[in-house]
Amino acid sequence: MKKIILLIGIVLIITSCKRDNALQQSIAKINTDIAVERFDRLFAEATSEDLPKLKQAYPFMFSEKYSDSFWLAKKADTLQIQLFNEVDKTFSVFNDIETEIESLFNHLKYYFQEFNPPRIITVTNDVRYRNKVIVTDTITVIALDNYLGSEHEFYSSIHKYIRANLTKEQIVVNLAGEYAKKYIYQQPKKTLLDEMIYFGKQLYFKDAVIPFKTDAERIGYSPKQLNWAIANESYIWRYFVERELLFSTDSKLPGRFINPAPFTKFYLEEIDADSPGQLGQYIGWQIVRAYMKQNDVSLKDMLIKSTEDIFNNTKFKPRK
Template sequence: MKSLLKPIYFLLLSSLTLFSCEKEDKIEAEISKISIDFTVERFDKAFAEVTPNTLPQLKEAYPFLFAKSYDDAFWLNKLKDTLQQELQNETIKKFENLKKETVEIESLFQHLKYYFPEFKTPRVITVATDVDYRNKVIVTDTIVVLPLANYLGKDHFFYDGIQEYIAEDLEPKHLVVDLATNYAKHYTFNQRRKTFLDDLIFEGKLLYFKDKVIPFKTDAEKLNYTEAEYNWAKANEEYIWRYFVDKELLFNTDTKLPSRFINPAPFSKFYLEQIDSESPGEIGKYIGWQIVRDYMKNNTISFKQMLAKEPKEIFDNANYKPRK
């Protein structure tokens, strides 16, 4: 009897996996038919070409990009500023067109519209401003602003002096990922986080959100990891989880834990020399992601409902088991 159970189990598992894939394919086919009417407005190019005669029209079209406390002379002088000229030249050279990024943003918007019918397509506007890796994109209900100088590639000379782990994130491929992160924070219930588990589950929700709205990105890209960093996280998942449990970190309220395992950093801080030197930063996000994925796999609940669930409820019902 035992010898028969194993083949039956794997047959059932294969059938469930096939059914799940077919369901996902059907959903993606429906999403691809959603009409999204938008264009990427190249304010960076328009401002670079503005003249005293055309400035009033540009200000009228983009009043929110011109502080009223500055007169026309200020903006015209800004055009002569060598730093502004360099910003404009470098962003336009790197992004002469935004064909790939536009396709990805459109797909993101289609997925958002499918899962959140109330979603309204915003204006999407590019700008050439100073590098600000802490605020890489700006998202409101009606406007998305894309500062292109934040995505010129990790080796760009603008990023000289920026730590390598930060510069790694300043690649064009991360633009739509950062946009999805902003929307994830908007749609995810953000209760006050007291414990390390609260942080893990919140970050896991954000990453699961990306599973749903940017499925065309790799898991490594969703985390802003390199493939090597992502493979390290997968290979060491069981060890990481055992460390969190053995050190009784899950329900710990130590405010230093996010800086060790959640916040951007060159590596995660286990305080073990060899592991610290090999690990990528933000490893807690990866663990939280796997917990949320298991919760969704093992419970009958919608994506939107999950976003509002309490962290402990998700953890208690996830039946999470780290991959070996």
Template sequence: MKKILGVILILIAFVACKNDKELKSDIANITVDIPIERFDRLFASATPKDLPVLKSKYPYLFSQKYSDEFWEAKLSDTLQKELEREVDIAFKSTAQIEGDLELLYKHILYYYPSTSVPKTISIITEVRNKVVLTDSLLLIGLDNYLGEDHYFYEGIQKYKSKNFRKEQIDVDVASAFAKAKVSRPLTSTFLDQIIYEGKQLYLMETLLSQKPIHEIFSYTAAEYAFAEENEVNMWEYFVSSKSLYSTDRKLLSRFIDPAPFSKFYLAFDNETPGRLGRYIGYKIVASYMNTNDVALKTMLLQDAETIFNNAKYKP
């Protein structure tokens, strides 16, 4: 009996390995080209006489709330010039970003073949908007990715600035895509919310198959290790505190919303990474996908109760 079971397990592993290789090959064979238009450089080198041409070519980058005089003044604004200089130093080339985005969109087109590859433009946002993604346009605020210790980010809380790195660009784009594909739950229990977040993270992991898992969570490696090591304790806390079916909105700020740490109201809170509810939601979704023969798109449409009841989640 043991020998038969061993053969079955070997066959399952062989089939899984073969399927994985075929999937990688299918994705690799998709052709995607995502050149980044450097609007940040075009604006940096422009004169007032160039503005009409830029406004004609990029009307969506010039808000009509502001007059021509405003844009002319911005051309020589001290802060704008400093941002342009630092961005130019950090991003002499965007080849790596283009490669990362092309790999991401190969995955997107494999799972969502009707998706349009967006026109991609780099801009400067005065450290406000990281990425903006629509069906046809992707804007990347490069000044949000100069490195976590850049002097521009002094005064910004560390839990935010630690992800102001170029390695997070494709993660932020994948996150924007996932938000568009995962509908918000119709009910508002804590379980609904963590599985909603877990769906997004699972989709992001699928689309960023070569990205370290901690980067997908916007965690450091140590923060992700903390989540793994304390998964059982966190789950027991949520169960014993009867949080899963609670509609208390404070649970969102404690365990889901961006924050420097999660709030269990325990002595070690300051040692925890923020948003740990998302981690548990992701693990429930991953368990569901591992124990059920369900297509990715089908799972994304299913309600939290169905996923939870069939996940066989046992940390």
């Protein structure tokens, strides 16, 4: 009997792998081709004679309330020169990241036929890490000075849990996250479960559109942090259920379980220090994954399902 069960399992795995390979081959045939516009370089290298043409080509990058002398003084500023030099050193070659962005766009076009690839423009923004990526229908702006590496000297005053993801590997992950926000529709979040499902949708969206990234990269964990979440999944779920937190509207809960943080606040001395932040997002991700596995629903349709619909139609069982 055990041999039969094992054989069935192997057949299912092989079938699933073949199906996944066929899907990725279909997506690859879309063959999106982009040309990244390195505005950061164009601005750093512009002379007073070049500036009018640059402003004409990129009017949205120059506020009209500032004169040419302001922009010329800015590009000549010592700190700006240092910033450009560090960006240019880290991103002297952009081919690998460009390939990842093209793959992301292939997947977006496959799942959302109305999607049209925007212009991709790279800039620096004085390490405003809360605005690393800006996405519109026609233009996507990537601030490269936010991706110089977690140990870069520019980030010494930034909390360790934030700078851990200020790496070039996170560029396409952040892009996917911004597109997820555009395609997700959900009623205003009231309960902890609302928050969990919303971010679970974001993370499942990343599963679909950047399958070449690891689970750890998609959620912004280190491999060690992801392993901790997997190992303690059952405990985390039990904690939420036993304390009746899922349907609570306590405004403090997102800060404890959803928002980026150095650790999750269970208020239990023995585990808080070891836990990664955002474990509410992680559990929401597993709920949405279970929902998609158990229901015949497209990615596009799932993104607009209500919290109640997803939760009530999911038999979620955490890993033990």
